[in-house]
Amino acid sequence: MGNGRKNLFAISLLLAFGTLAVYLPSLGNHFTTYDDPQYVTANDHVNSGLTLSNLLWAFTTGHAGNWHPLTWISHMLDVQLYGLQPVGHHLTNVLLHTANTLLLFWTLFGMTRRPWLSMMVAALFAWHPLHVESVAWISERKDVLSTFFFLLTLLSYSRYVRQRSKAFYLISLFCFACGLLSKPMLVTLPCVLLLLDFWPLERAQLKDLMAWRKLAFEKIPFFTLAIVVSVITVMVQYQGGTISSMVKLPLGARMANAFVSYFRYVLKFLWPTDLSVLYVHPGHWPSAFVASAVSFVIGITILALGCASRRPYFLVGWFWFLGTLAPVIGLVQVGVQSMADRYTYIPSIGLSVLLTWGLTELAQHKTQLLTLASAGALSVCLALTWQQEHYWKDGQALFQHALEIANHEFPNVSLQSSNVPLTSGFADIHFNLALALEKNGYLDDALRHYDETSNLKPNYLNAHYDQGVIFANQGKSAESIDQFRAELKLNPNNSRALNNLGTALMQTGEANEAFAAFLHALALDPANPTIHYNTANAYAKLHRWPEAQQEYEAALRENPDLPLVSYALAGALLAQGKTRDALVIYRKLLQSNPEQPQLLDRIAWILVTNPDPNIRNGTEAVRLAQHACELTHNSKPALLATLAAAYAEAGRFDEAVVTQKNVLNLISSIPNETGFKEASQRLELYESHKPFRDGSALN
Structure with a gap:
């Protein structure tokens, strides 16, 4: 292996291991409450893994205000591999970022044949703290995944240019399509290809219009894909309500923020402090600040055009930065942020190229000083990146x-x-x-x-709802009712708020309003088993057993795999005297969970106390009750009482007496325990060789 190959191999190792090392802390981070629930943890399509129906959903959904099917599929694959353990999801992001770093290095080196400058650009990309958000945030998988395909597109395109191979052109087009299916922000990539045609591929001079027409015609398939995805994205975001109207944020304010954001992005790149997950949009920036930002952007643009022939890297780097940021610069305002670190993941490459090549040219006779300065800058980036990761824990x-x-x-x-x-x-x-x-x-x-x-925002959806949930969990029904009602004033069709309001109203005895809330919730969301279950519980609380049975059955039709609902349904059947039907459900539940003491006890009690001799079965009741007591180490008086009754029903009165005495001993040793008198009466029955058959005295 020659020195050149050894150097390239050493650079690759340095970039790879340096990137893995600096992002090692992120593997210990948790899922965040910001977007991670709707992208992974609370997304039923994603957290159920790769299935045919989930794949179809990925290509047809506009969930979270975006259309990016490959991103959804990558999250599903992570769940398939790692479940919902965040370490695996973080690992995928880190590995993709590392792969992107290596791809960037090899792509730049392949185009420029400048290994050390390409390494510097790749290192800035890998270790700059602005990129922590894209890597350490699981929901930003779309950034690292789309950039992976973005760089594969550039790498394939450069091969196509060098070899004039149609195969590499098609590979490049395919990778671009995959990138768009990962994040629509890549729509400006065809323009990046034209920039690369100017430098470093040198396929056309700046004023050669005929050459540019030919190169633009060559990019028609790329532009076509970009236009199609742009239309789909805008439609999805409008339907999702994530695009702000011109009334809330006029065009003038958007343009001002665009120039200010370009300026601030450059500052954050050069001085990456006070990095935040959400930069608040002020609505209107001070006029002097806007004027300064406009002057800065226009001034650098004129400078880049003026020195294009002598320093083509300047024009390419600056217009790469301007162009790739354009889709997210705020002219189409999505969300409330004025800017976002994640948006710099690809655009900052242009600034790195401009800065690296420019400083190298300025310091061409001061190699040692440039090396020290570069090492110092990268060291600062590594330290700040390490610090920034911890905010994402x-x-x-x-x-x-x-x-x-x-x-x-x-x-x-x-x-x-x-x-x-x-x-x-x-x-x-x-x-x-x-x-x-x-x-x-x-x-x-x-x-x-x-x-x-x-x-701050009186019409903020879900703020009152979440407060209501906290109050409900604290047993503060009145406070929770106030919050759910406040939420419903903002969104009368919030079925979750209606459902929880109904539950809270039942606890305060306001049954009529509670049932009105439940019925409204069911009308809005008739396939929700939780609402059916809570409605059934409300009926059961009022001993309206036929209606309770109906709602429990409706819940199970929507989701048969709900043991708690099945158990409640059996209770409703039992209350109506439908003992055989209840036993069928109890026995089915026992088959799937044979180590459940309460279930064993419930069946045994029915087999002991039911007035129908065709249902009573002392022998089976003894077996079930013994197992329930073994599982609880003979420490539960109620379960031991069932066992004593089972012994009596089976004619094993001596064992019934001994067991019932143990019940009395336990009751007397437990403070405030009631039932001593009744337990004593049962003991007298067993001592008289009489079984206990009082179905109304359920323990």
Whole structure:
């Protein structure tokens, strides 16, 4: 192996192991409460793994306001491999980022034959803290996956140019299609190919119009794919309600934010501090700041055009940055953020090329100084990346950090603020922080941030709902009712809020309103087994057993694999005297869970106390009751009482007496335990060689 090959191999190893090492901490991070539930943990299509129906869903859904089927499939594959253990999902992101780093190095080297400069660009890409969001956030799989195909497209395209191979052209087109199916942001890739035609592939001079027409014609299939995916994406985002209207954010404000964002992205690239998961959109930037940003962008653009013939890398790097950011620069506003670190994953490559080639040219006779400066810059990037990863350990750390940065940038936000995007952005931060705090058990803090969310944005959906859930779990029915009603004023068709409202109203005795809420919820979501189950429980609480039976059966029709519902249905049947039907259900449940003491006891009790001699079976009851007592180490008085009754029914009165005495001993040793008198009466029965057959005295 020659020195050149050895150097390339050494560079590849350095990039790969350096990237894996710096992102090692992210493998210990959890799923966050920000998008991870809808992308993975609470997405039934994803967390059930790779199935034919899930694959079909991936290609037809606009879930989460995006159309990216390959991203959905990659998440499904992770679940297939790792289940819902976050370490595996993080590992996939890290491996894809490492692969992207190596692809970028080899693609640039193949085009420029400059190994050390290509290495520097790849290292900046791999280790820059701006890219932590794309790698450490499981939901941003679309970034690392789409970039993998983006770089494969460039690599194949460069091979096509060098070898004039139609096969590599088709491979490049196929990789581009895969990239678009991973994230639509890649729609500007055909323009990147034209930039590369100028430099470093040198297929046309800047003023050679005939050559550019030919090259543009060559890209027609690429542009066609980009246009089709752009139309689909805009349609999906409009239908999902994620695109802000011109009323909320006028075109002038969007254009101003676009220039400001370009400027801020450059600053973040050069000085990557105060990085946040959500940069709040102020709605209107100060005029002086906008003017400075516009001057900066236009000035660098003029400079890039002016030196294009002498320094083509400058034009390519700058227009790569401008062009690949264009789809997410905010002219079509999606969400409440003004910018996002994840959007720089591909665009920053252009800045790295511009900076690396430019500084090398400026310091061509100061190699040692340039080497030291490069090593220092990369060391700082590594340290900042390591630090930034830790903010992504969970949602609480992530949004506490985001709130600190937002408060630093905009310290005077309040309910009276007339700036809608600004207050909406702060509301988003408070809401997501509340979600994370709730998940970690800090309920009082969570409630405070939910309140702050509603104060900043009174029509914020789900803030009242989540508060209601917390209050309901704390047994504060009245408070939960207030919150669910507040949520329903904002969204009267929220079936979850209606369902929970009905449950809370039943607890406070407001049965009529409760049933109205349940019926409304069922009308909105008739296939929801949980709503059917809760409605059935409400009927059961009022001893309306036929209606309860009907709703339990409806729940099981929607989802037969609900043991708790089956158990409740058997109870409703038993209450109506349908003992044989109840036993069928109990026995079926026992087959799937033979080690359940309460189920064993329930069947044994029926076999002992039922007035129908054709149902009573003392021998079987003894077997079941003995097993229930063994599983609980003979420590439960109720289960031992069933065993004593079973012995008596089977004619084994001596054992019944001994067992019933054990029941009395246990009852007397347990503080505040009731039932001593009844237990004594049963003992007298067994001592008189009489069985206990009182079906109304269920224990």
